[in-house]
Amino acid sequence: MSVPFFYETGIPQLNSHFTLSEETSKHCIQVLRMKVGGKLQLTNGLGILYKASVVSDDKKKTVVLIEGSITIPAPSKKTGIAISLLKNASRFEWFLEKATEIGVTDIQPLICSRTEHHRFRYDRMNGILIAAMLQSEQAWLPVLHEPVAFAKFIDQSAWSQKLIAHCEDEQKQFIKDLPSSAETQILIGPEGDFSVEEIKLALDNHYLPVSLGETRLRAETAGVVAATLLANR
Secondary structure, X not given: OOXXXXXXXXXXXOOOEEEOOHHHHHHHHHHOOOOOOOEEEEEOOEOEEEEEEEEEOOOOOOEEXXXXXXXXXXXXXXXXXXXXOOOOHHHHHHHHHHHHHHOOOEEEEEEOOOOOOOOOOHHHHHHHHHHHHHHOOOOEOOEEOOOEEHXXXXXXXXXXXXXXXXXXXXXXEEHHHOOOOOEEEEEEOOOOOOOHHHHHHHHXXXXXXXXXXXXXXXXXXXXXXXXXXXXXX
């Protein structure tokens, strides 16, 4: 049986006691029915994996002893996806989950000229990333940014390799044919794609147009395909 895996912040040094959050405590004691002595793993989402054991099985304030830690190296390649918020919030949440499982390191929600849904609940979205990180047994949580207007974002982006996937007819390169880079960011537009003006602005700021394949994809699917292609270069 695998050791339960949870996310917590503010984890202390080794051989110290730590009180789990109420949510984690409830899951440990009420759902998993853990008892004193039970083993679990914790991560702070910053590359540290802690080994711990239960010393007090209170269902709201479970106390554990931090017994050891392992440092997990940061991903060798930094992958960023800047993607428009979507009309259907559940589809955007699906993208966040899958991108995290694949190993994307940076996610920037965009507000484009054709973006129809501007509401963004950061705590909920970050919670989806945390759950996906734990599900895929990773120790690095992707950086999630607050939404930003497309033009403002393009003007500030400083990634070494910058790509844009759009649906306009023009010559594009397939991602797998591009040279690998230590850090790559790709832009994914909303339903209806980027506007012509947005595409021009991106190209003027050294974004390279790329193809994700032969078929036209939904925005959230394009994000996942891009994450997969970048992860496997």
